[in-house]
Amino acid sequence: MDFDFSDDQQSLRDAVRKWVDKGYDFERRRKAVKAGGFDRAAYGELADLGLAGLYIAEDHGGMGMGPVEAMVVMEELGRGMVLEPLGQTLIASGLLAGYAPAALQSAWLPRIAGGAALVVLAQVERKARYRLDVCATTAAQSGNTWTVSGAKSIVPAGDQADAFLVPATVKGRIAMFLVERSAAGVTARGYGTQAGGRAAEVSFKDSPASLVTEDGLAALEHGVDIGIAATCAEGVGVIDKTMDVTVEYMNTRKQFGATLASFQALRHRVADMKMQQELARSMSYYASLKLNAPAPERRSAMARAKYQLGVAMRFVGQNSVQLHGGIGVTDEYIGSHYFKKLTELELSFGDSLHQLGEVSERMQDTAGVFA
Amino acid sequence: MDFDFSDDQQSLRDAVRKWVDKGYDFERRRKAVKAGGFDRAAYGELADLGLAGLYIAEDHGGMGMGPVEAMVVMEELGRGMVLEPLGQTLIASGLLAGYAPAALQSAWLPRIAGGAALVVLAQVERKARYRLDVCATTAAQSGNTWTVSGAKSIVPAGDQADAFLVPATVKGRIAMFLVERSAAGVTARGYGTQAGGRAAEVSFKDSPASLVTEDGLAALEHGVDIGIAATCAEGVGVIDKTMDVTVEYMNTRKQFGATLASFQALRHRVADMKMQQELARSMSYYASLKLNAPAPERRSAMARAKYQLGVAMRFVGQNSVQLHGGIGVTDEYIGSHYFKKLTELELSFGDSLHQLGEVSERMQDTAGVFA
């Protein structure tokens, strides 16, 4: 049992933080938001840092790293509220490497690692809400070729991505496919998200598709769990920065002749926020360290982690705004953007109430980190 | 719309408060707790004040008053944490007057009003928890006579009462009976309660019974609703006193050279307690003022009220103890007894979680006091 980061992990963290601090400041981000919420150049810079290939084996041009490295990277991207969805790349690469036929891996993983291809998970459907086992999109086989038909919602960077991982039902069972955006019958209608990012409604009409795996639900669950761990880490990064600006503001802003930091009622609120910050960090560690566990244990851990993160992100976000007062609800101030980012992260891959249900249904007689 | 108390109601309040302050101080109560949790003499004094006949028509020797007067009285009894279960008398008299045949009314109501007979509701069963529609106790008819068999739990003052109102199943349907404690086959095993009162396990074996009504579930629900309104009012009385002692202690006790009342974090806690106090009072009014409404509206109102009271009683009770520190968890100090009383009141007639379920299931499209 050991929670120290290795020197390599620390170097990785430093490298990403340096890029965020120098290469992705608030003004660049603001421009990217205004321009639609996705900046392919910025994504290219992430790939240049090797991050797009984080989960991809060195054979395929990646770095062959694991969940802890992914966590370190996502924390740092969270600190910068980076809009470009590296978490999706982790999902896609983890999922292809784990479930796709060799040919498909060879065709896509090197391009993903190099940043030439952005592949994202197209999972949400109108009737499914956060459920993974509801899938109205269908696939059909004709000879050796597959086609997919259906509609997926809120696909991250869905009108910018090069391909989608698409769960689709075949004979009552969910399988997983890869569909290129340029394929026939694919349309994507993009829009901004509440936290400034980009998403799209994507529809498929008899669109040519490559089969990733017939065991699509297992792959989907695994992919979503990679996404949950990434989201937890990203949330920790945002929480850390939210705490930083809150503490700084409270030690600067004066009311009634004293700094906000001198009022005990507000101090206790900060103590409660600090509690959530450390619980969130603990459970983000937990998520990443359980990401390679067998599926039932992994799923249970992700539900617990995402529940705690959801609670923490909401509490820290709302109270940070409150402690700032008026400035905290302005677009000009970075704090309001942290709040919106935390809100969007809670709504990604299942909010607290949904995850509570997952925890509740998976509960065992025993209790604890290892149970 | 009017929330002022009439002069008569105010006089009633003054009379009860005077008795509590002078006739039922903490020492007398402590002795009654030690002696088993029920003091028949004290109950007699309540009857002498006319309170046992509060809901009973003047024809039967009562005062013929309504829910608002009952609320006023129960608030005052709550302030004194009076152990003797006048709320049960309200239930029994309301239920007999509303559902029993005239002969049964004439036989019992005058004796209840005068204090000669204490009649209590024997409702809880082991399998029923807070549910009213689960009833394993059965009744059988032979000629003109009924007998009841079964076991009821946690019957208030169950080994001291003179008779019980007993829901029992007849041909799959719940009817309501009156069984005297002296009847054949009745046994009562008494014990103290967590807040110092008295209750008993009561069992019936072919015990002779009088039929109150065949529509026993409606009567039971009505009786429990009378009990809920009384409990809400009693809770308000306890909350008021809890707030009083807390405020007094905080203005006296010094730590770090200043009174507790000078610490902002504690002041804000008190503000939150005051909020719960006033929400509780508001919902206690609401309960009493809806007690004569048609059954569906009445039931919905009681669930809302008891839910709010449960939340408020727990919050105020726990925080009062916390704000007192060590002294708050000693038997010697009256504050710990307020806390225990509030706990027991929450567990009576359904705790907050149970009542939340009732509210949830009864929810309509519209919202508000009149919806």
Add this chain to the structure above:
Amino acid sequence: MDLAFTPEEQKFREEIRGWVRENLPKEISDKVHNALRLTRDDLQRWAKILGKKGWLGYGWPKQFGGPGWNAIQKHLFEEETALAGAPRIIPFGPVMVAPVIMAFGNQEQQQRFLPGIASGEVWWSQGYSEPGSGSDLASLKTRAERKGDKYIVNGQKTWTTLAQHGDWIFCLVRTGTDGKPQTGISFLLIDMKSPGVSVRPIIMLDGEHEVNEVFFDNVEVPAENLIGEENKGWTYAKHLLSHERTNIADVNRAKRELERVKRIAKAEGVYEDRRFRDEIAKLEVDVVALEMLVLRVLSAEKSGKNSLDIAGLLKIKGSEIQQRYSELMMLAAGPYAIPFLPEAMDAGWQGEFVGASYLAPLASTYFNLRKTTIYGGSNEVQRNIVAQTVLG
């Protein structure tokens, strides 16, 4: 003690309801019921309709042209308009400055200003907050120097709601520096078309332009625009605050929005999920309890027998409820609250929604209502006040 409204009160309610049904434009109430964007024209149109009926100043006494309603009648009016989907009356004119003019203005000021407020013709803004003074209002710095028959005003106000539409603004300005900060403050009415007044938008976290900074650069204000006596403005402002009573709780809007929560939850299929539904049930009890609290205050005001000094509680609970219903609506939408289509909040937008039209404003409303626990005296300040009444 009686929960029911009297027959007279019921009749009054019916009259209001009937009139609102006839006169509230459906285009406007549709927007309100769906949380779509209200334009200046929408707000002013409704204000003028009310003004024509004599109800824009619904809280005014008869002597100033108001209906002279008692506390319960006012509440019934608020309830009926809110439930029908009327926009909130922009309070700065009829609810905030008018009572000050009535109580402390001279007859000339009353004759000059009240008719424009009552009719809805003149749009007023409130100039209280400043960048350095948030909860600590009395620390304000905007200066008004008396020069002959004029004041020269210099300084800056902020968080000035809808000042981009404003014709006039009532300001607290510093005219004295001796003694406590409260003692050197005056209450001044300023024509926003005066040279030297400039308005700069503040964009809020939801992307909307709702508040502003207002700058005063050597603005000349006739001394006749001073309300009451110089340096006594703090007293007048406090009087005004005491007029913000039960409507601070906004319980009628909460009832309307709770109904919307249920509609959205049903449409999204989560109303039948006990876990989600329980959260609505908690909110329902909160709303009922708040309404009871409001009714208790109204009853005390009507009878004069009791007084309930719990404005702080109404503000705290009311604002928490507003935040909670907006949160629940967003959570009901789930992932569909992530898309952000600000243009879809304009009625009649012809674009394609994501999921369904009613989902479009949910995140925005959630973001927007974070303000409610901050403005009008933050909830922390309110807790200070409540604690003061309890603990001394």
Add this chain to the structure above:
Amino acid sequence: MDLAFTPEEQKFREEIRGWVRENLPKEISDKVHNALRLTRDDLQRWAKILGKKGWLGYGWPKQFGGPGWNAIQKHLFEEETALAGAPRIIPFGPVMVAPVIMAFGNQEQQQRFLPGIASGEVWWSQGYSEPGSGSDLASLKTRAERKGDKYIVNGQKTWTTLAQHGDWIFCLVRTGTDGKPQTGISFLLIDMKSPGVSVRPIIMLDGEHEVNEVFFDNVEVPAENLIGEENKGWTYAKHLLSHERTNIADVNRAKRELERVKRIAKAEGVYEDRRFRDEIAKLEVDVVALEMLVLRVLSAEKSGKNSLDIAGLLKIKGSEIQQRYSELMMLAAGPYAIPFLPEAMDAGWQGEFVGASYLAPLASTYFNLRKTTIYGGSNEVQRNIVAQTVLG
């Protein structure tokens, strides 16, 4: 970074588990698993079993006869004993006064006192709190006046846990009145059989006799019982507090009790009620998160690479969890938590239970654990400390 314990750590755990299985008397673990009353004999019996093995001072370094375990080994020992249903080690001797004697006592004191602590023969109590000093410990007033080779002690301690069984008591006493209150405090060991020491029970709200008042009336204490230097006791006490690290969170007990919550909920038929079960699920996440927090602290202690100054967080969350599981058990019992049968909490009671035997202690435990957010530095004081580390 690795969540799994090393093979060595696993082996260590197995050894502890095996030994505990062999040596923990079932009569005692049955009481612990069912929250029944533990007698002085139970506690001392277990202490002596541990003492004989050399594990009562499980946190002690080898030089003083301890096992010399690292932070993770100590945690594994705590976890295995807690889950097996061992009583908590009464900390005043082995966990609290012993480290002070080791660090600041002289060799003679170490030889005199440590063996009796290690073996479990001598029962120690803690004399810190006084009636006037709760959270403000440094304001203590019990005086020790030096007269020749003795101190004469006068004053009163309170909340003295299990002092009715105590042989010795370590006290903070006032020996100086100059300067800050903290500077005039000394650390004194007092034989409770000394003339002038008297113990008066304090009955708690659950009716139990767990704490006491201890009075000192001209008690003569040999000066050789002074630890370290006069007037430096506050420093030693702070050192002691820094030794209360992760075990303040009591996470292993929380894991055991969470399992009990589930057992009770199942037996009472509420585990299948989603509404109730969700509350257990929340607690489960709380416990896991607390355990992760504890493991992070242990890892930092072991490697020395990071330091995590979050003792305040551990105390707050740990105590809240204790209160919550006791609350949930009581709520699972529902109306059956109302009967109060203190005699039914003695193992082997022959009377008739109400409902079921496991219901009898639930309300008592709920009442009893209200203390956890008050003692050991109230949670309000802990929030002050946490805020200090964050805000300065």
